[in-house]
Amino acid sequence: MEVTRDRVLEAQFHVVPARVDAAYGMLSERERHLLFNLTESHYRGDGAIVDAGSFFGSSTVALAEGLRANPRFRTIMKKAVAKPIVSYDIGFLPAPLSGSVTKETGGTVYTWGESFVPILERNIVGHEDIVELKIGDFLNEKWPARPIEICFIDLAKTNDLNVHTFRQLFPAFIPGQTLLVQQDFFFDRLPWIKVLMGYLSDHFEWLGQVGPSALYRYTTPINPEKYSIDPFTELPIEERVVLHKQGDNELLPVRRRFALAMSLCYLYETVGPEEALRAAREVKSDFTDYVATDHSAARRLQRAIEQFDRLAKRGRLKGAPTSAAISVSG
Ligand SMILES: C[S@@+](CC[C@H](N)C(=O)[O-])C[C@H]1O[C@@H](n2cnc3c(N)ncnc32)[C@H](O)[C@@H]1O
Numbered sequence: 001m002e003v004t005r006d007r008v009l010e011a012q013f014h015v016v017p018a019r020v021d022a023a024y025g026m027l028s029e030r031e032r033h034l035l036f037n038l039t040e041s042h043y044r045g046d047g048a049i050v051d052a053g054s055f056f057g058s059s060t061v062a063l064a065e066g067l068r069a070n071p072r073f074r075t076i077m078k079k080a081v082a083k084p085i086v087s088y089d090i091g092f093l094p095a096p097l098s099g100s101v102t103k104e105t106g107g108t109v110y111t112w113g114e115s116f117v118p119i120l121e122r123n124i125v126g127h128e129d130i131v132e133l134k135i136g137d138f139l140n141e142k143w144p145a146r147p148i149e150i151c152f153i154d155l156a157k158t159n160d161l162n163v164h165t166f167r168q169l170f171p172a173f174i175p176g177q178t179l180l181v182q183q184d185f186f187f188d189r190l191p192w193i194k195v196l197m198g199y200l201s202d203h204f205e206w207l208g209q210v211g212p213s214a215l216y217r218y219t220t221p222i223n224p225e226k227y228s229i230d231p232f233t234e235l236p237i238e239e240r241v242v243l244h245k246q247g248d249n250e251l252l253p254v255r256r257r258f259a260l261a262m263s264l265c266y267l268y269e270t271v272g273p274e275e276a277l278r279a280a281r282e283v284k285s286d287f288t289d290y291v292a293t294d295h296s297a298a299r300r301l302q303r304a305i306e307q308f309d310r311l312a313k314r315g316r317l318k319g320a321p322t323s324a325a326i327s328v329s330g
Contacts, residue, residue, distance in 0.1 A: 017065050023123050024108045025058020027154075028211045031183070032062040038150050038179055039066030043084075045076030047147030047174055051087040051131075052138065052165060053155030053183070056108065056116060057123035060087045063152065064127040082146070083132040087124075088155065091117045091135040139164050148172040154183035159192040159232045166196060167227055170218075178218040180204065185214035186256040188300055191244055191267035192232040194260065198243025199231040209256060214247070237271050254290050258297055261286065265304055273311035280305045 020032050027035075039049060039062075049067065054060045063085055067073065076084065095101075095113025102111040110116055117135055124131055134141065138155055141164075151169055156162035173180070182197060184190045186209055197204065197214070204216040229235070231243060244267050248260050261283045269276035283301060284291070291298040 017069070020062050020065050023058045023061035024056040024106055024119065025061070025123070026055055027058045027062070027183075031211050031213050032058060034181070034210045034213065034215065035059055035062035035152060036066035036069075038181075039063050040069045041066075042179060043067060043070055043076070043150055044177075045072065045079055045084070045149075046177065047149035047172070048082070049085045049150040050148055050152060050169060051085055052151070052153045052169070054087040054089045054120060054133075055154075056110075057087075057120045059152055059154060059183075060085065060120070060124050060131060061127070063150070064124065064131055067130060068127075077130075083130055085127075085131045086134060087131055088134045088138050088141065089117075089120070090137055091115050091120075141168065143168040143172055146172060147174050148178055149174060150179050152181045152183065156182070156184060156190060156193050159230070162190075162192045162196055162232070163230050170200075170222060171227070173218040175218060175221050179207075180216045180218060182214045182216070184212060185209075185247065186212040186252070186259045188259050188262035189266050191263045194244045194247045194263060195232045195235075195240050195267065198246040199229075199235075200226075201243075201246055209252060212256075212259070237268075240267060254287070255294065255297070258283070258287050258290055258294075262300065262304065265308070269308065273308045273315060277305065277308035277312050280308055 016033055016036050020036050021029055023032075043049065043066075049063055051060050051063055067076075067084060070076065092115050093110075093112045100111055100113060102109060104110075108119055110119060117133075120133070124133075138161060148169060151173070153165050153169075156165055182193055184193055185197070197216070200222060203218060203220050203222050205219050207215040207217055209215070232240065235243070241264070244260075244264055248257060252260075262280075265276050265279040265283060268279045280301065284305070287297075287301075291301055
């Protein structure tokens with residue numbers, strides 16, 4: 001029976017409740033278990049738990065179930081000044097420019113462009129007492145004067161969003177205590193996340209990697225002047241490359257090192273397609289053995305090379321003298 005599995009086995013043998021794995025959403029099982037574990041075993045109730053980018057709610061459910069399983073749950077709730085978990089999402093995926101897309105996953109039907117909030121609400125049912133849903137553009141959100149003890153970020157899909165998480169949420173982190181999960185760290189794209197975490201490397205201890213997620217502990221306070229700089233748009237490319245490369249480490253699985261190498265190509269793309277193309281060709285030679293075994297990685301790399309090559313050719317054509325100019329000068 002579900003009750004037996006959730007309550008007895010969980011307490012005695014540390015089994016994660018079935019609902020954590022069953023919730024609709026994008027997170028891998030290992031990442032859900034990480035979130036569950038953070039709120040179950042590490043949360044003390046000294047600050048909020050932020051779920052930035054909940055989508056259908058697999059992260060929300062994992063954080064909420066973990067909190068409820070926390071042995072100090074009652075004490076935490078007694079001293080809580082607000083609902084402990086704050087979940088953010090804009091509440092819809094943008095509709096494609098032409099036509100509409102409807103998809104069915106695990107019995108959930110969703111049409112792009114429409115609100116998925118009813119699906120999210122259904123997914124987290126029973127946790128309304130501990131989860132505050134904040135639906136809207138995160139760029140308009142201001143974090144109140146409340147410490148943050150656990151922070152899960154899964155919406156830094158643009159650098160503006162990344163900088164907004166940095167300037168709004170990070171000042172509320174508790175030195176020596178706050179645990180931060182950057183969900184898109186070991187992912188082919190979104191290089192601004194790696195640059196930001198490199199920029200802040202004196203203030204965080206890297207604790208490990210779970211799937212594409214990176215886990216950190218906030219160690220020493222960030223001085224206020226640091227917040228005035230957006231490292232991704234304001235630092236020279238040489239510095240951004242160094243900061244990005246700090247995320248790499250020989251002990252990482254090759255699949256994750258490949259993702260970081262791909263992300264570096266997209267960082268170089270901010271300089272120009274020629275630079276991005278050169279970096280992508282380097283990835284091809286550095287990861288020859290790996291891409292031979294991982295077809296998805298090989299496809300992603302090939303697509304990037306073709307895209308950078310197309311853009312580089314277009315740039316060369318624009319920069320080249322026109323035939324009229326050639327005939328005049330000739
Ligand atoms: C990868 S999904 C999150 C997956 C989720 N953590 C889960 O467990 O399934 C990223 C989410 O970020 C949200 N998002 C993107 N831009 C946003 C914005 N400007 N404000 C708020 N949410 C945003 C999207 O709506 C999407 O649901």
